[in-house]
Amino acid sequence: MHKSIVLLPGDGIGPEVVESAKCILDAVASACDHSFDYATHAIGGAAIDQFNDPLPQETEAACKQADAVLLGAVGGPKWDQNPSHLRPEKGLLRIRKSLGLYANLRPVQGFPELLHASPLKYDVVNGSDLLIVRELTGGLYFGEPSERRDNGESVVDTLAYTREEMERIIETGFDAAMVRKKHLTSVDKANVLESSKMWREIVEEKAKDYPEVTVEHVLVDAAAMKLITNPTQFDVMVTENMFGDILSDEASVLTGSLGMLPSASLRKDGFGLYEPAHGSAPDIAGQGIANPLATMLSAAMLLRYSFDMDHEAQLIEQAVANTLSAGYHTADLHVKNGTKLGTKEITEKVIDFI
Amino acid sequence: MHKSIVLLPGDGIGPEVVESAKCILDAVASACDHSFDYATHAIGGAAIDQFNDPLPQETEAACKQADAVLLGAVGGPKWDQNPSHLRPEKGLLRIRKSLGLYANLRPVQGFPELLHASPLKYDVVNGSDLLIVRELTGGLYFGEPSERRDNGESVVDTLAYTREEMERIIETGFDAAMVRKKHLTSVDKANVLESSKMWREIVEEKAKDYPEVTVEHVLVDAAAMKLITNPTQFDVMVTENMFGDILSDEASVLTGSLGMLPSASLRKDGFGLYEPAHGSAPDIAGQGIANPLATMLSAAMLLRYSFDMDHEAQLIEQAVANTLSAGYHTADLHVKNGTKLGTKEITEKVIDFI
Numbered sequence: 134m135h136k137s138i139v140l141l142p143g144d145g146i147g148p149e150v151v152e153s154a155k156c157i158l159d160a161v162a163s164a165c166d167h168s169f170d171y172a173t174h175a176i177g178g179a180a181i182d183q184f185n186d187p188l189p190q191e192t193e194a195a196c197k198q199a200d201a202v203l204l205g206a207v208g209g210p211k212w213d214q215n216p217s218h219l220r221p222e223k224g225l226l227r228i229r230k231s232l233g234l235y236a237n238l239r240p241v242q243g244f245p246e247l248l249h250a251s252p253l254k255y256d257v258v259n260g261s262d263l264l265i266v267r268e269l270t271g272g273l274y275f276g277e278p279s280e281r282r283d284n285g286e287s288v289v290d291t292l293a294y295t296r297e298e299m300e301r302i303i304e305t306g307f308d309a310a311m312v313r314k315k316h317l318t319s320v321d322k323a324n325v326l327e328s329s330k331m332w333r334e335i336v337e338e339k340a341k342d343y344p345e346v347t348v349e350h351v352l353v354d355a356a357a358m359k360l361i362t363n364p365t366q367f368d369v370m371v372t373e374n375m376f377g378d379i380l381s382d383e384a385s386v387l388t389g390s391l392g393m394l395p396s397a398s399l400r401k402d403g404f405g406l407y408e409p410a411h412g413s414a415p416d417i418a419g420q421g422i423a424n425p426l427a428t429m430l431s432a433a434m435l436l437r438y439s440f441d442m443d444h445e446a447q448l449i450e451q452a453v454a455n456t457l458s459a460g461y462h463t464a465d466l467h468v469k470n471g472t473k474l475g476t477k478e479i480t481e482k483v484i485d486f487i
Numbered sequence: 488m489h490k491s492i493v494l495l496p497g498d499g500i501g502p503e504v505v506e507s508a509k510c511i512l513d514a515v516a517s518a519c520d521h522s523f524d525y526a527t528h529a530i531g532g533a534a535i536d537q538f539n540d541p542l543p544q545e546t547e548a549a550c551k552q553a554d555a556v557l558l559g560a561v562g563g564p565k566w567d568q569n570p571s572h573l574r575p576e577k578g579l580l581r582i583r584k585s586l587g588l589y590a591n592l593r594p595v596q597g598f599p600e601l602l603h604a605s606p607l608k609y610d611v612v613n614g615s616d617l618l619i620v621r622e623l624t625g626g627l628y629f630g631e632p633s634e635r636r637d638n639g640e641s642v643v644d645t646l647a648y649t650r651e652e653m654e655r656i657i658e659t660g661f662d663a664a665m666v667r668k669k670h671l672t673s674v675d676k677a678n679v680l681e682s683s684k685m686w687r688e689i690v691e692e693k694a695k696d697y698p699e700v701t702v703e704h705v706l707v708d709a710a711a712m713k714l715i716t717n718p719t720q721f722d723v724m725v726t727e728n729m730f731g732d733i734l735s736d737e738a739s740v741l742t743g744s745l746g747m748l749p750s751a752s753l754r755k756d757g758f759g760l761y762e763p764a765h766g767s768a769p770d771i772a773g774q775g776i777a778n779p780l781a782t783m784l785s786a787a788m789l790l791r792y793s794f795d796m797d798h799e800a801q802l803i804e805q806a807v808a809n810t811l812s813a814g815y816h817t818a819d820l821h822v823k824n825g826t827k828l829g830t831k832e833i834t835e836k837v838i839d840f841i
């Protein structure tokens with residue numbers, strides 16, 4: 134199959150990890166007789182420096198024409214004092230909205246070689262394997278009004294959702310549960326928020342269409358506790374944008390493998406943007422020591438969700454797992470008696486395993 | 488000194504733990520030559536059953552006349568299907584607002600006897616001692632509009648704050664840091680929310696009045712991670728209502744001592760409502776096995792913050808700590824080689840230590 138992929142390296146270690154993931158995609162293409170072409174475009178801080186815009190028009194246009202998008206990371210101290218429309222993150226928020234990427238999938242799983250580096254006790258975290266499905270283009274992130282009032286004496290942000298926006302992400306949650314362990318945890322704050330009451334009603338309605346899925350409602354504060362005290366109880370967790378932001382980051386540190394976690398931001402037709410869950414790590418950028426594994430696993434999600442190439446996705450996932458179990462790791466990972474490698478070297482190891 | 492205290496036992500184990508805490512307050516009163524009088528009033532589910540109102544007028548009026556309020560817990564499955572104005576939690580939300588209790592203090596500390604029960608590794612959690620200062624009467628909890636629109640096809644909630652509301656809670660945060668380790672972590676989502684941008688500006692302004700306090704800004708998603716990976720880095724954390732709800736519950740499970748954590752909800756003049764951080768535990772209500780220690784520690788906070796009785800507060804805190812280190816505990820706590828006691832028995836032990 135022929136497919137075109139837009140690469141958005143972004144800032145910090147972004148360019149290094151995206152380059153690695155591209156090498157992996159090429160290895161898969163030649164192993165499986167596909168051809169991928171790539172176009173690289175600017176986003177985030179790099180785009181601000183070059184175009185004075187965190188999401189230049191030509192980047193947006195190129196993404197709209199591609200079959201999928203692979204992003205590195207955005208942000209860094211260099212742009213932290215910029216006004217908000219010239220902040221790197223704004224590029225990310227705008228592209229999610231502009232491409233309609235409403236469904237953010239954030240899997241959290243443990244790797245046996247890394248579990249010992251978890252802040253949690255082995256018995257608590259062992260066996261954790263959950264998927265957070267976060268709504269990504271609604272809620273407090275995009276609601277209007279969001280403004281100062283009374284000459285700056287007060288301020289409002291707006292948590293707004295349409296029924297349709299809730300329905301489609303809740304369906305994504307149920308669909309994800311159906312191909313996993315068929316357990317869905319819906320997270321809301323229905324004892325306080327009107328939006329959460331509506332959310333809970335819609336979950337109840339949709340549950341009728343998925344009789345095989347067991348559904349549980351958990352308040353967001355309780356969910357934040359349970360992720361720590363008993364993470365293995367979760368399979369798929371579905372929630373709105375801000376709750377998902379907080380809980381997915383919380384969940385990402387449970388298994389000691391933050392440097393290994395991918396993410397996908399999808400719309401209904403399968404088009405998507407893929408990026409590692411970690412940030413741009415400006416402190417180690419350009420040193421050749423960044424960990425590209427989460428970006429490779431994001432490329433695997435790209436193959437699975439946007440190109441329907443499940444076998445090819447598994448090739449990457451298996452190769453990454455094999456690389457780790459052979460003891461190869463980057464500086465950020467703690468593998469006992471392992472061999473520490475740089476970005477390029479570990480990329481070669483993964484390619485060898487493909 | 489003579490003081491009057493309103494007791495709001497509420498639901499589940501609420502009546503049992505409030506009764507225990509009252510015995511402790513009496514023990515302190517006689518040891519230190521104070522006299523406390525008590526009036527008991529209904530709130531939550533109990534008030535719904537009796538008055539069809541989770542916060543009856545006479546309860547509200549009594550609280551307004553008291554010197555301080557001690558609450559047990561509200562809620563239970565019995566009222567879970569009620570319409571929202573007849574839900575137990577509504578009583579709690581309304582009393583916070585009606586009494587103007589804008590500052591919620593939630594200390595999280597470890598007890599040496601309980602740290603082994605933490606889901607976190609000993610080395611990660613040992614030494615944790617933090618205070619979450621949560622805004623309690625603004626933000627998404629009370630903002631208008633909060634309603635369905637377009638014939639139920641959409642919904643909004645509103646995150647609203649005035650400058651004054653932000654200023655006073657941020658001051659509470661700084662003041663708390665001044666009497667602790669002089670480190671303040673302000674939590675916001677300033678890369679997305681206008682309200683958070685204003686929050687951050689106010690923190691920066693106030694910081695000038697507290698040159699001794701080191702101030703750090705952390706995004707709420709990063710805060711949710713850091714609480715787990717490195718809880719000992721925090722001293723005082725100050726944040727708005729919903730973020731504080733989530734983070735304080737997350738923090739409450741870190742040290743393995745959820746059953747030991749008190750809370751205070753204060754206004755400027757020192758008046759306050761005090762309650763344990765745990766819930767109403769309807770499954771064990773009425774069995775005489777509930778853990779009253781968090782409610783006793785809440786009574787200690789009451790003495791300190793509302794009555795300015797620091798010495799008396801320490802008497803309780805010391806007695807509770809001594810009870811634990813003597814090996815006495817309730818069924819919910821895991822103390823190695825300890826002696827398991829019921830609610831009444833452990834109350835007597837604490838009194839013996841006073």
Ligand SMILES: CC(C)[C@H](C(=O)O)[C@@H](O)C(=O)O
Pocket residue numbers: 222225226378678679708
């Ligand atoms: C950078 C920021 C705006 C973004 C978000 O809050 O969505 C990030 O935290 C994420 O989770 O992808």
Ligand SMILES: CC(C)[C@H](C(=O)O)[C@@H](O)C(=O)O
Pocket residue numbers: 324325354576579580732
């Ligand atoms: C019961 C509920 C409304 C309440 C809140 O969210 O404030 C509770 O979770 C708390 O933290 O005191």
